[in-house]
Amino acid sequence: MASHAEIYLKDFHLRRAGATRRAYGNHPARSTLAEYPSSYHALAERVPNGEMSRTVLDLACGDGPLLQILNDRGDAGTKLIGIDMSDGELSAARAVLPQDVRLINERAQELSLNTGSVDYVLSHMALMLMDDIEQVIREIHRVLRKGGSFSTVVGRAFLTGEVGEVFLDIFRPIAKANLTHLPLGDARTRSEAGWSELLQHGFVNVVFEDIEIDWTPTPEQLWLDMLDTYDADRMSETARAQFKSELLSAFAPMRREDGTLKTGWGLRLIQASAA
Template sequence: MTPLTAVETYLRDFHQRQVGVTSAAFAHLPARSASTRYASSYAVLTDLVLTDLVPLSNMPLTVLDLACGDGYLLGLLAARAPATLHLTGIDMSEAELAVARATLPPSVRLQCCRGQALDLPSASVDYLVSHMALMLMDDIEQVVREMRRVLRPGGQVAAIVGRTFLLGEVNDVFMRVFNAIASVALPPLRFGDRRAGSEAGWRELLDGAFAHVAFDDIDVPWTPTPNELWAALTDTYDIDRLDDDARQRLRSAFLDAVAHLLTGDGVIVTGWGLRLVRARAV
């Protein structure tokens, strides 16, 4: 395997230490678009795959989960998909894949490799899904080339990526206190390509290899207590990278800064802002 970049090395180490952290954060929170409510952001992708492929269920079809983590999305698909749907998961964390192997049916194929070099035959995938991973990947142009290579002509992509960090006023509050501390305490490490943070950027990345590019804003509303919110934030990459002293200073500053946002029930109205990206291979 090609040597990992600095970002990939950190992400692999994080997911060795924090196995299942992504599904723990998102699997049990409802999600919504402008027109539809879902059981979770994972369910957004599950529903799309089943809606698009079940009418073709008399044919053998392959779904690839790129950066599958602990296999939560594959588990949802395996529980509802017809037997003709072949499921494959790719991840670069052996620790996450170990959990996936222990929980998924043996028919689900799992591989350890990078998104920039998928160990799959060309034109072998009918539907590619990814949950909260593509916007983190280095050399995203090569990832897109690999996505197109393994997809059959007309094959579909549906990916959940980040859109905004926190929903509502609390996002501005957090960014203000975080940036003041991170500017002096956080070693530089850029996650992903800036184009993966906007619709225009995704159109540029997918142009030529994919058509029918479409987007949906997906909100994951949540009303945590301040301490519940802080606990969730400690499982995010940049806060994880702070040393203990900087993390404690951030906690104190953040909890003070959000005190005015508490409702009468002692919670904060917020959540996670996501984006659904869809496209079809040409």
């Protein structure tokens, strides 16, 4: 049976399909190793260009931005599969992706794909939200061929710098007074040590890469993007109005000459090979 968290996530992504693309699809991502047009591109780079035959699975594919990047390469030998539990996201994905991209509506904990049938498993900003992450990792390992590659981008730091500090000072008391606890994901997905533990059985050559995304919104733009977050979405209208008012007031004196704020996100890219 679906948990309360899964029921909420399915409802949210039905109502706000494409939320993850809107947050991360248009912001250039930097790392210690390279620069990417976005964090989706950073993940797509884990699949090398070429005409070789291979199958790539995008796990929790959302409305398809990562699949779109991979498809646009034109690698004829690449078979693309997207899996997501959200009907709303998959409907949006089908509207923009070609018919030969296979889209499947199912949970990551119970994949219908054959054992050893996938060469690359990718996942963008999703695994840190999932129930029973150990079962998800087992399923990823099962569908990967031996030596196959697993890569995922997960969150590391939300709203960096002084903007992030001010945001949390305002958010915490409002959330404490207005939001019921909704457990999303496993705490181990939020640290390198936790991922090392999760991948210790069945995976080798685990590598971590920090990715930084700069973001310079106006206070009003930042607030509009907050509406695509789970916490703001779950607030009552009254609490949301209070949150907006306090945020905009606090951010007003922090604006730079052009009216924008300096902030961003810290992400973590994890790569491993199936033993």
